[in-house]
Amino acid sequence: MRRHSWVVLSCLLLVLLINGVIGITGAEVPVYKDASAPIDLRVEDLLSRMTLAEKIGQMTQAERGAITPQEVRRYFIGSVLSGGGSAPSPNTAENWAQMYDGFQKAAMSTRLGIPILYGTDAVHGHNNLWGATIFPHNIGLGATRDPELLERIGRITALETKATGANWTFSPCVAVARDVRWGRTYESFGETPELQRLLVGSYIKGLQGPNAEMGGEYLVATAKHFLGDGGATWGTGGAGYKIDRGNVAVSEEELRAIHLPGYLEAIKAGVGTIMVAFNSYQGMKMHEHKYLITDVLKNELGFDGFVITDWEGIREIPAPNYYQKVVRAVNAGIDMFMEPNGWRDFITNLEKAVRNGDVSEERIDDAVRRILRVKFKAGLFDAPYANRDLLAQKLIGCEAHRAVAREAVRKSLVLLKNENNLLPLAKESRIYIAGSNADDLGNQCGGWTITWQGKSGPITIGTTIREGIEAALKEPGRLVSNLDEADVAVVVVGEKPYAEGVGDNGKLTLGAPDLMVLNQVKAAGVPVVVIIVSGRPLMITHLLKDWDALVAAWLPGTEGQGVADVLFGDYNFTGKLPVTWPKDLDRYPLNYGDADYDPLFSYGYGLAMDLKK
Structure with missing residues (x-):
């Protein structure tokens, strides 16, 4: 040559x-x-190399129990999730990491090596994992009104979750709960958009990183459920429920004023994903609502992450067959489909819809482009596997993390009544403690803890309220078993665990065992502090006169010592009601700012103790 x-x-x-x-x-x-190339170039280069089957695989999310690593590889699956209570056995951090890596290795062995996102409902800590730090549910965090605290909680949740491999959490819930009968009230920060504006951005920064890094020790976060899920009308609920999955009938002006601000804050914080709500808006299921998903969320608000369905959410679209449900949902602007068990049918029907021309390739490319962008931002192509260094640090459920959860409990407590300055209690007191929630870790954690609906009993590692009080006492103070020996009675009442749908409740009354204990204390004439452990206000107007002090403790999680910290005056009460506490449910719903607003305790109410007594 x-x-x-x-x-x-x-x-x-x-x-x-x-x-x-x-x-x-x-x-x-x-x-x-x-890794040095700009993300947009990496996305476009990868997208140009993908077949239709590979693209549709990326739009598919399957439940861990309904798919194998081999199927992840064969179908080019984009995401796997753990549903509520779905965990490897035994439920240890090491097994989570091993499970995650098994799915991820399968994804990385495909022709193009596109990593999966692994999602889980880490909604108040890594709550599917035994031994994780469990924080108060969102309603309690709303009572704190402390964005700096929420950022720390998000950061800890990210660390404990990422240590097990999972890289995506379906949180925070930014619903505005307008009806406490709704079984998901405790997943909301409260009944006004002011709380969403205050707290949502900080929580997401804790989960994803201050600059929406999403990778390393951070997670991809999800704002949910878009849009209006806390504003459904009682009696319109789906699947046999009373309000959950129901119809939101408010005007668009009210929808935007009350239910949209949380999403504005989430987008401002760089949230990676947004989950669509089960509810309908003005009669149309959100999972097919193109105006709100595409025109408003994506185009008007500029959301550049991806939109995911809720669990089998498209199946509730009132279409004549599953094929039409898929077509409507994709064309509405949904990008990834949580089809936990029916993911094969989803793939088959979407491929058919593209071949038939009912879904355009441009819509498919838009969806996949959004999914890939989040995966690149999260650093998954460069570091796809579980971070064993994080696991080795034994961060999960560590003392430092539990100390933050204990702080969150203290700050979430709302003092509603304190006759004759009964509180704070003296640590030298002889205390009779009783009630269904006094010594039950599962009850104080609530739903979405280890199992989907939650469960009573010693479900994980933590400290009950009784144990926290007992540990705080000083000689000659002690717990007593007879009321006639007691200086004061502490009765811890409230709800048992529940989650969506099952938790819809039109009565919200105390159970018979709690009422019996309260009657016994009343008959004994002993001063009584009532602590309500619940996901929402309960109907207590007719009982309140018999109680000397009343504390709303919400669902505090694993760190029951936080309650004792405040009862004995080591810290003062600072929490304020995040929702209106109604007198009854005869004229309901009732929200702050309504005409003829006449609650038992108003939104924002909360007393402090006189610590100088």
């Missing part, structure tokens, strides 16, 4: 090397595998 030809060829090779088309070994080096 002539020397001139060699020069030309050398120059051409140099250009190709500079542009990343040919590597040193002569093999192709795709731009999408170049």
Whole structure:
């Protein structure tokens, strides 16, 4: 070959090397595998290489118990999730990491090596994992009105979750709960958009990182449920429920004023994903609501992450068949589909819809582009596997994390009554403690803890309220078993665990065992502190006169010592009601700012103790 030809060829090779088309070994080096390349270039390069089957696989999310790693590889699955209570056995951090890596290795062995997102409902800590730190549910965090605390809680939740491999949480819930009869009230920060504006952004920054890093020790977060899930009308609930999955009938002006601000804050914080609500808006299921999903959320508000369905959410679209449900939902603007058990049918029907021209390839590309962008931002292509260094640090349920949860409990407590300054109690007191929630860790954690609906009893590691009080006492103070020995009675009443749908409740009354204990204390004439452990206000107007002090403790999680910290005056009460506490349910719903607003305790109410007594 002539020397001139060699020069030309050398120059051409140099250009190709500079542009990343040919590597040193002569093999192709795709731009999408170049960690130094801009994310948008990596996304477009990868998208251009994908087949339709690979793209639709990315839009598919399956439940861990309904798919194998081999199927993740075969169908190019984009995401796997743990549903509520779905965990490997035994339920240890090491087994989570091993399970996650098994799915991830399968995904990375595909032709293009696209990693999965692994999602879980880490809604108040990594609550599917035994031994994790469990924080108060959102209603309690709303009572704190402390965005800095919420950022720390998000950070801890991210660390404990990421240590097990899972890289995506379906939280925070930014619903505005307008009716406490709703079984998901405790998942809301409260009844006004002011609380969403105050808290949502900080929580997401804790989960994803201050600059929406999403990778490393952070997670991809999800704002849910879009839109209006806390504003459904009682009696319109779906699937046999009273209000959950019901119809939101308010005007668009009210929808935007009350239910949208949380999403504005989430988008401002760079949230990676947004989950669609089960409810309908003005008669149309949100999972097919193109105006709200595409026109408002994506175009008007500029959300550039991806939109995911709720659990089998598209199946509630009132279409004549599943094929039409898929078509309507994809064309509405949903990008990823949580079809936990029926994911194969979803893939088959969406492929058919594209071939038939009912779903455009442009819509498919838009969905996949959004999903890939989040995966690149989260660093999954460069660090796809569980971080064993994090696991080795034994952060999960550690003392430092539990101390923050204990602080959150203290700050979430709301003092509603304190006759004759009964509180704070003296640590030298003889205390009679009783009630259904005095010594039950599962009850104080509530739903979405270890199992989907939650469960009474010693479900994980933690400290009950009784144990916290007992540990705080000083000689000659002690717990007594007879009322006639007691200086004061502490009665801890409230609800048993529940989650969505099952928790819809039109009465909200105390149970018979709690009423019996309260009557016994009343008959004994002993001063009484009542602590209500519940996901929402309960109807207590007719009982309140018999109680000397009343504390709303919400669902405090695993750190019951936080209650004792405040009862004995080591800290004062600072919590304020995040929801209106109604006198009764005869004229309901009742929210702050309504005409003829006449509650038992108003939104924002909360007393402090006189610590100088």
